[in-house]
Amino acid sequence: MSPFLKYCAPLGLLLLGLGCSDGFGTLRVSSVLRVNIKTKDLGSREQRLPISVLTPSKFDISIEAIDRNGEVDTNFSGYVRLSTQPGTIQSLTGAGVDGRSVLLTDGVADNLSLDLIATYGDTFVWAEDSGYEPVAVSDVPSCSNGIDDDGDGLVDFPVDPGCAFANDNSEESGTFAAGSSVPIFFALPRIADVRGVELGGGSTSYPNEQVRIDTGYNSLTNKFGFRTVVTRLAQDGFFATDLEDSRGYSSVFAFTFSTPPDLQPCDILTSLTGTAYDFFGFTELNFPTWTIQRWSGKDEDCLVPVPQVLESTKLASEQAKQSLVSGLVRVYTGKFERRDRSGNVVETTDTTVSIGTHFGPEIPASGIPGDNASNCDINGDGQVDFYTEPEKSCSSQCEADVQCTDWTSYSQRSTFNLIVTDNAAGGAARKIQVDGTVSSSLRPLSLKGKTIKAFTGDLRYFSGGNQYTIVAGCPADIVTDLTKDVDPKACFFRTDSTTDDPQ
Numbered sequence: 028m029s030p031f032l033k034y035c036a037p038l039g040l041l042l043l044g045l046g047c048s049d050g051f052g053t054l055r056v057s058s059v060l061r062v063n064i065k066t067k068d069l070g071s072r073e074q075r076l077p078i079s080v081l082t083p084s085k086f087d088i089s090i091e092a093i094d095r096n097g098e099v100d101t102n103f104s105g106y107v108r109l110s111t112q113p114g115t116i117q118s119l120t121g122a123g124v125d126g127r128s129v130l131l132t133d134g135v136a137d138n139l140s141l142d143l144i145a146t147y148g149d150t151f152v153w154a155e156d157s158g159y160e161p162v163a164v165s166d167v168p169s170c171s172n173g174i175d176d177d178g179d180g181l182v183d184f185p186v187d188p189g190c191a192f193a194n195d196n197s198e199e200s201g202t203f204a205a206g207s208s209v210p211i212f213f214a215l216p217r218i219a220d221v222r223g224v225e226l227g228g229g230s231t232s233y234p235n236e237q238v239r240i241d242t243g244y245n246s247l248t249n250k251f252g253f254r255t256v257v258t259r260l261a262q263d264g265f266f267a268t269d270l271e272d273s274r275g276y277s278s279v280f281a282f283t284f285s286t287p288p289d290l291q292p293c294d295i296l297t298s299l300t301g302t303a304y305d306f307f308g309f310t311e312l313n314f315p316t317w318t319i320q321r322w323s324g325k326d327e328d329c330l331v332p333v334p335q336v337l338e339s340t341k342l343a344s345e346q347a348k349q350s351l352v353s354g355l356v357r358v359y360t361g362k363f364e365r366r367d368r369s370g371n372v373v374e375t376t377d378t379t380v381s382i383g384t385h386f387g388p389e390i391p392a393s394g395i396p397g398d399n400a401s402n403c404d405i406n407g408d409g410q411v412d413f414y415t416e417p418e419k420s421c422s423s424q425c426e427a428d429v430q431c432t433d434w435t436s437y438s439q440r441s442t443f444n445l446i447v448t449d450n451a452a453g454g455a456a457r458k459i460q461v462d463g464t465v466s467s468s469l470r471p472l473s474l475k476g477k478t479i480k481a482f483t484g485d486l487r488y489f490s491g492g493n494q495y496t497i498v499a500g501c502p503a504d505i506v507t508d509l510t511k512d513v514d515p516k517a518c519f520f521r522t523d524s525t526t527d528d529p530q
């Protein structure tokens with residue numbers, strides 16, 4: 028095959044109409060497709076339609092092939108395939124429908140009903156004539172008959188590129204006629220939607236999709252309906268919280284490889300876009316882009332919420348913890364009244380935070396962790412074998428023991444456990460893993476058995492290990508001295524050189 032023929036088809040695609048003769052399929056684009064949405068309410072930029080990953084949005088549609096004169100091309104008869112961008116076609120029903128394809132007869136398919144789910148933003152419904160003619164497998168489709176029906180030297184699905192599926196009854200590629208609907212204006216997802224709140228919040232509703240998040244800022248009116256604030260910077264990204272979503276799951280991590288430049292807690296996001304991705308159960312935005320309204324520097328203008336204090340009820344609840352992932356959390360010794368911005372007390376907790384005594388480099392006697400003995404790497408190969416005795420039962424003993432910090436985790440990652448005890452009579456005690464590596468002066472082992480004042484940070488989740496970890500953002504997040512209290516402005520510093528003012 029000559030190079031010309033090889034590149035003929037793609038070139039023909041670009042210059043619709045030029046067409047291309049035999050040798051690499053046949054292009055005979057003579058019409059475009061038009062998707063008519065007959066349902067009246069398509070939303071608008073000002074009044075967007077609600078989004079859902081569970082409840083479909085229903086539209087009555089028709090599809091027409093339009094010729095060069097703008098008339099219905101009555102010579103067009105064949106299947107066209109529908110798709111939506113973004114989102115998913117949950118169902119397509121009506122005469123001539125097969126899956127997501129529909130047969131146009133004399134250039135028209137009418138009275139179709141289309142159900143879309145997981146759409147968001149400006150959505151288009153596409154139709155394309157890709158030469159797919161679905162038939163029952165019992166009819167021995169051309170793409171499954173062992174014969175080179177169109178004489179291009181390629182036989183059947185998936186070898187012949189003209190075969191869309193095995194049940195395609197045409198080895199040809201269709202006319203490539205295509206076209207879309209006018210835009211349907213759906214709402215943008217809020218952080219909780221991206222976190223998958225509708226499906227329980229365990230994973231994103233938009234895996235590997237690029238999403239533009241509704242941060243509350245309306246660029247048409249230059250007004251905020253609600254606000255989304257940068258709460259923390261990290262070595263590899265930043266955290267943001269939607270301040271007014273009562274559904275929970277309202278914080279997310281944006282992964283930027285290194286600390287993002289010229290950004291600071293208290294900045295308000297006016298836009299936020301990224302590719303939603305679940306990294307071991309931790310939903311993050313990859314390749315994020317954003318715009319901000321910079322924080323004025325005045326305390327009263329900083330909207331970073333007071334961290335949620337974790338007590339035993341929250342620590343015992345998988346759902347409560349998941350809901351708080353990527354948000355600011357705190358464990359605290361004493362009575363703590365969390366107030367809203369109007370000064371109203373929204374939550375009162377009374378707890379004690381301490382470091383367990385079963386924490387140290389020695390191998391536990393009889394495999395049961397004890398004082399200075401929480402090292403379950405019994406054979407000394409550098410890791411704990413969770414599947415083979417005796418390390419298996421040693422590590423599960425440590426896991427169940429509120430006083431125990433797995434020594435191997437501590438020695439490798441500097442993470443350790445804090446015990447949170449409710450101060451009410453008979454109060455329960457739970458432990459939570461923390462990461463204080465940001466503080467070079469912290470000596471967790473020397474605090475063994477002691478009570479500390481507070482530990483604040485962002486709550487991270489990792490399905491592959493000790494699942495929840497509070498990661499301190501700056502040394503001031505860790506208050507070990509019981510006579511001191513938390514600094515409400517801990518970690519509020521900008522990453523540019525001019526105003527860098529750690530703590």
Ligand SMILES: [Ca+2]
Nearest residue numbers: 169174176183
């Ligand atoms: Ca064939």
Ligand SMILES: [Ca+2]
Nearest residue numbers: 177181187198
């Ligand atoms: Ca063929």
Ligand SMILES: [Ca+2]
Nearest residue numbers: 158189197199
């Ligand atoms: Ca085909």
Ligand SMILES: [Ca+2]
Nearest residue numbers: 404408410412
């Ligand atoms: Ca081992």
